[in-house]
Amino acid sequence: FVVASVTSENQGFLGADSFAKMRKGAAFILLSRAGVVDFQALMQAVKSGHIVAASDVFPEEPLSAGHPVRALPGFLRSAHRAGALDIAFKRMGDMVLEDMDLVDRGLPPLRSKRAERETVSRMRSKPVDRN
Incomplete structure (x- = not known):
């Protein structure tokens, strides 16, 4: 699995070559x-x-x-919610206070x-249309 923030050095760093090197059937x-x-390459590796x-998380x-990812067999989607848990908010606050102390x-x-x-401008939240 991958847990990384986006930087100018690592944007799109996992692409078709990386996915091709993975063992067949890997998750x-x-x-x-x-x-x-490279989200298109990821979807293609799953589609194949x-x-x-x-x-x-998703590109948009x-x-x-x-x-197309919504109908792609073999691609599990989930809400990005871990940060909204009470325990996560407390731990994030503790980490900020620990860094401030340092x-x-x-x-x-x-x-x-x-x-x-x-990175900040690229990660800025986009407005959500209300219906």
């Missing part, structure tokens, strides 16, 4: 940001039957009603990193 689980994979996949969110003591943070302008 690929994407849990972070869709930008780290080479691998199965699961993801809770919300996922359109007609997006910074206050003149030490580098363990988890925080400087945001890259191109």
Whole structure:
């Protein structure tokens, strides 16, 4: 499985070559940001039957009603909800406070990193149409 934030160095770094090297029938689980994979190549690897996949993130969110991944056998879709659990909110707050304590003591943070302008603009939430 893959858990990675998108940077200028790793955008689309998993593509057709990577999926072809996976053992036939392997499961690929994407849990972070869709930008780290070539999503079309991932869908093609699943469509060919080479691998199965699961993801809770997609190149465009919300996922359109007609997006081909919705009807792709072997591709499990899930809501990206882990961060909305009470325990996750508490742990995220604890991690921020731990990093703030380190910074206050003149030490580098363990988890925080400087945001890259191109990543921030690419990951900006898109407005959701209301019906």
